[in-house]
Amino acid sequence: MRDRAEALCRVTPLALEGAAPPVIAMLRGVAGELGRAVAGDTGDAAGRELALRLEARLHYVDKHTRAGLSAAAARLDELERRPGGVPLDTPGERELACVLVHSAAVGDHRPAARVAAVCRAVLAREPASSEHVHSTVGMLVTCLCMADAVEDLPAWLSVAAGHARTERAGVAEAVIRAELAAVLLCSGRPAEAEEEVRRSVDLVDDLADDSLLPGMVLAPVLTAVHHPSGAERVLARYGAAPSVPPGFGACLQMLRARAAVEAGDADTALEYCLDAGRRFERAGWTATPVPWRPWAVEILAGRGRWPEARALAEQEVARARRWGAPTQLGRALRMLGELSAPARAGELLTEAVTVLDTAGDRTESDRAVRAVAAHRDRAADPGTGPLPRTPRAPAEPPRGDDPAGAPASAGRPGGDARPAPALTRSERRVATRAAQGRTNQEIAGDLAVSVRAVEKHLTGVYRKLGVSGRAALRRVWEGGSDRIA
Template identity: 35%
Template sequence: GPRATTATRVLVDVHQALALLSRGRFAEAGEPAERAFRAAEPGGYDVLALPATTLALVADSARSRDLARQVLDGLPDADDLAVFAVRRGLQGMLAAREDPDAALAQFLDRGRSLDRAGWHNPAIYAWRGSAALLARRLGRTGQARQLAEEHHRHSLAWGAPAIVGRSLRVQAALAGRRRAVELLREAVELLDGAPDELEAAKACADLGTCLREAEPDAARRLLARARELAESCGAGRLVAREDGTFGHAELSRPTAELTAGEATVARLAAGGRTNTEIAGELSISRRAVEKHLTSLYRKLKIDGRAQLASVLNAH
């Protein structure tokens, strides 16, 4: 309500963002997460540093280096384990592409501190999965498998399908082809109908790629399903990564600024409003809404509203 305190509004935004993330809708989660991060008072970063932790999760899900730097720049100077975990996690994410050794060191440093405190929740602190894939890239097979097994064990203890499915995908990236197919089939089955459609899309893409030669028809169906799920989440195109798993491609940036009218229509359309609802809310004709959409799709270089939320968040 209008008399809600800043702290209450921050908490509501944080949980809205977390709910969206749990469905794989990282682009939509960006707005409430950033709003909470900007509004939170420095003294309000205690109790799990919720705004910073939530926006860091959005940055990691979106693979957004710009957003990761924004969080790092805005972190408070606090002797707080949650703030430390956010800092190390984002520093590792930023270093992973150019300096995997340094990135692995950041993740392991983060993990040691979290383990000492008993913070094992892989839904919030999934450092073992990232560290396992980095260790694999560096040729440290034994360390990679140990980290992947620990990650899977903690994921099973937590129990959420998306978290367990993700740990199965990490294990599959480290396994031989036959075992990888078994693990990925388990992940696809587990994630069928689960709330996190983006994680389901990645599992389908991983399995479809593994089956291209042995079962081409099944592979085509899985890859088509992966595209469908990814688009429904606003994630765009899925691409193979250097760590052996699939993720969404970097979202394209607009080449021209939107007008005020286009930006308003874009925001409402990305939020799920129909053209008729947008026209009624803005007191304009439905034809005017369609013209705005046609223009902004051209400027943003996208095909339709399925990609709209992702591109607007990146912009």
């Protein structure tokens, strides 16, 4: 039995998730047998550690079912009731805690504050290494991003990335670079995040390994940064895989939605968003790595389908209140406020600004401040309806919704939004050509600069104009904006 347990623990959780039913049955059998054998035997530390690691793998393979999520939450309840709280002293205890708290988070069984508390405690005890990507410990990165609690992750992940680079562990470094990108996005550092995504995508291109792991981390991140070629490469590599975990499949749908929005095809983007939502819901995931419902709200509103947009926005506010992370709640309040009549809008938008004042990323806070300013203008003309909207890709995994970052206009409750920063001369030259339909390569040749320089200028343009890609940029240009001319 010990030999089988050790062999199963050498298999990564992801590999077990896609294993054949007989393998899963063997995992359940060995885990149950070993768990009973070591129960109450405080002298068998090695056996207990094996049992914990097997239990973590069992909960991992069950995390895409409602029953599995409920079982994980019940197990976490049991551990939290212990005198010292959730045990985290050994690697096995930390592996189990990470998968349990992740399941409790996505299944809507714990608020953000309690999830973050357990994850921070794990992070304080877990040495930074490249090995975390092959265990359940990597799940704490997603949890902390979702909970607006990423302050300790950049340093930890940077050390882990250094180990992976030294070890020439390509899969691990690709995953860690993508994790870093997600954390940097949550910290309001989109330019640095984009660079980490570029490095991650390049590493994936060089991999002979067919592991799904890098794609599972990259897909949600790529919905939030402007890297069209990266999205295309990830979809080309993983999009046709015969079988992927449900959560990954939903994230790939969201990546396709991003591509459709950038191509100006809002209807197709909406279908992808709603399909992703159905996949998440079938798995019992209420909180998700990418905000499918806010995306759908934006697109529905942009198509003038106000009742549907409001209904989804109401659902998102209710969900975000239960979860309690400032960025998700503030964003939901802002979106619903923008869709509401003036009397209710003022209350919702004011609350959004107040909530977002405690968020780590200022991007959504700035958007809420600008929404308050727009509401004042709207309130001055009682005959106006909801704010007119253009479909865009609201993406900031695991929680934001402005792909290239919004104009950097800081604000406080009751304060006026500052004017968005002006484009530089180089940005205007690139923006004009991009809006005319020129490719990056053509623009680079015309301006005698590198393609990379064009991409960096475009990122700045999208951030300053608050647009999601070329299609939205073209609409701004065709509208005669003097900010591009």
